[in-house]
Amino acid sequence: MKHGNLRDHGSSVLVAALSSAFGVLLLQVIGALTAMVRGHDIAESETLQAVLSIVAFVFLAIAVFVGAIVTTNSFSTIIAGRTRTIALLRLLGSSASAQRQVVAREGLVVGVIGSLIGAAAGTLIAMGGVRIAIASSLIPELDYAWFEPVLMLPILIVTLTTWLSSWIGSRRVLRVTPLEALGAAVESDERAGRRGRNATALTLVIVGFALLVLAVLSGLVTPLGVLVGLVGGMVSFTGIILGADRVMPPVLRLLGRMLGRAPVARLAAANAVRYPERSARTTIGLVIGVTLVVMFAVAMRSYVDLVTRSVELHGGADGWDDILTVTVVVFSALIGFSALIAAVGIAGTLSLSVHQRRRELGLLRALGFTRGQVRLMVAAEAAQYTAAAVLVGTALGVFYGWVGAQSLLGSTAGQAIVPPAIPWLVPVSVALAAAVITLAASVGPARSALRVTPVAALATD
Structure with missing residues (x-):
C-alpha cells in the first residue's frame, strides 16, 4: 500500500483494530464472567450463563456490523476523493475492474493489519483488567485461559468484513468515466437512477x-x-x-x-x-x-x-x-x-x-x-x-x-x-x-x- 493510500486508510485500520479488540475482549470477559457465575450459588445460574452467552454473541455481531458500516463509509469517502485520479488512470487505459481490485487489496491489507493489532490489544486489556479486578477482590482468583482457538474468530471476521466493506465501498469506481479526468473534481448529484x-x-x-x-x-x-x-x-x-x-x-x-x-x-x-x-x-x-x-x-x-x-x-x-x-x-x-x-x-x-x-x-x-x-x-x-x-x-x-x-x-x-x-x-x-x-x-x-x-x-x- 502506497504512503498516500496508507494515510487515507489510517481511520480504517483503527476501526478494524477496535472491532477486533472488541471481539477478543468480549470473548475473554464472557469467559471470566461465566467462570464467576459457576462459583456462585445462584438459583438460575444456567439461565444467567445462557443469557450471558446470548449477549456476547449479540455484542460481537454488533461490533462487526458497526465496523463494517464505518469501514464501508470510509472507503466510499476515499473513493469519492480519488475520482479524478481514477478517471485519469481510466483515460490511460486502466479498466474499472482493475482499479476496484486495487481498492479491494487495500481493504484486505487494512483488515489483516488492524485485526492483528486489535487482537493483541484486546487480550492485553482483558488480562490487565482481570488482574486489577482480582487485586480489588471484585472477582475471585481463577484459572483463566487467554489463548483459546475461539479468539481467531474475531480476527477472521474483521479481516473478511473489512475486505468485503472495501469491495462494497469501491463500487463507485465502476461509475467513474475517463472524461471525468478532464473536468473539475466536484462530486456529482447521484440521486438519478436510484429507484x-x-x-x-x-x-x-x-x-x-x-x-x-x-x-x-x-x-x-x-x-x-x-x-x-x-x-x-x-x-x-x-x-x-x-x-x-x-x-x-x-x-x-x-x-x-x-x-x-x-x-x-x-x-x-x-x-x-x-x-x-x-x-x-x-x-x-x-x-x-x-x-x-x-x-x-x-x-x-x-x-x-x-x-x-x-x-x-x-x-x-x-x-x-x-x-x-x-x-x-x-x-x-x-x-x-x-x-x-x-x-x-x-x-x-x-x-x-x-x-x-x-x-x-x-x-x-x-x-x-x-x-x-x-x-x-x-x-x-x-x-x-x-x-x-x-x-x-x-x-x-x-x-x-x-x-x-x-x-x-x-x-x-x-x-x-x-x-x-x-x-x-x-x-x-x-x-x-x-x-x-x-x-x-x-x-x-x-x-x-x-x-x-x-x-x-x-x-x-
Whole structure:
C-alpha cells in the first residue's frame, strides 16, 4: 500500500483494530464472567450463563456490523476523493475492474493489519483488567485461559468484513468515466437512477421493523427472541443507511433554517443538502455513534429494571447483586468500545471530506470569502450534521435499546412489556461529545486547507 493510500486508510485500520479488540475482549470477559457465575450459588445460574452467552454473541455481531458500516463509509469517502485520479488512470487505459481490485487489496491489507493489532490489544486489556479486578477482590482468583482457538474468530471476521466493506465501498469506481479526468473534481448529484436502491432500502426498513416487533413478542416466551431482534435491527439499520441520502437531507434542511439568513449561514445550509450522497456519508458515522451509545444506555437501564423485576418475582438469590454489578460495569466498558469505533469513523470521514474539498474552499476564497467566513461556514455545516445525527440517532437508539432488553428478558420478568428506561443524561452527554468530535474533525482540516492560496487550491486534484 502506497504512503498516500496508507494515510487515507489510517481511520480504517483503527476501526478494524477496535472491532477486533472488541471481539477478543468480549470473548475473554464472557469467559471470566461465566467462570464467576459457576462459583456462585445462584438459583438460575444456567439461565444467567445462557443469557450471558446470548449477549456476547449479540455484542460481537454488533461490533462487526458497526465496523463494517464505518469501514464501508470510509472507503466510499476515499473513493469519492480519488475520482479524478481514477478517471485519469481510466483515460490511460486502466479498466474499472482493475482499479476496484486495487481498492479491494487495500481493504484486505487494512483488515489483516488492524485485526492483528486489535487482537493483541484486546487480550492485553482483558488480562490487565482481570488482574486489577482480582487485586480489588471484585472477582475471585481463577484459572483463566487467554489463548483459546475461539479468539481467531474475531480476527477472521474483521479481516473478511473489512475486505468485503472495501469491495462494497469501491463500487463507485465502476461509475467513474475517463472524461471525468478532464473536468473539475466536484462530486456529482447521484440521486438519478436510484429507484432500485431506494426501493431496497424501504423494503429492508419495513422487514426489519416487523422483525423487531416479532422479537418483542417472542421475547415474552424465550430469551432467544433477542436473536430475532438482532437480525431485525441489522436489517432495518441497513435500510436506513441505504436510504440515508433520502432520510438526512430533510432533517438537515429543517435545521439549516435555524442558522439564520446571513450569507455564510445560508451557504452552509445549502452545502449540507446540495450533495445528498456526501451529506449521508458525513452524517451516518455520527448517527451510528449516537445510536450505539443511546441504545446501550437504554438497554442497560432496561436490563437492570427487568432483572430486578425477575428477582422480585422469583425470589432473591445469594450473589445475584454481585453478578449484576459486575455485568453492568463490564458491558459499560464494552459500550465505550462500540462508541469509540463509531467516533473514529466519523472523525476520519469528516477529516477526509473536508480535506477533499480544498478546491471548493479555494473557489470560495477566490470569490472573496475571508478565511474567517470559510471557517465559520464549515463550523455551521458541522453543527447541522451534529444536530441532525443526534436527533436521528437518539430516536433510533431508544427504540433499539428497549427492543434488545425487552426481547432478552421479557420472559423472565413475568412476561410483561416494560416501558423503555431512558437515562436522559446520556443523550445530552452524547450531543456535547458529538459536537466536540465533529468540530475537531472538520475545523482542523479546514484550517489546514485554508493555508493554501486560492490559486494553489484550485489547481489541486
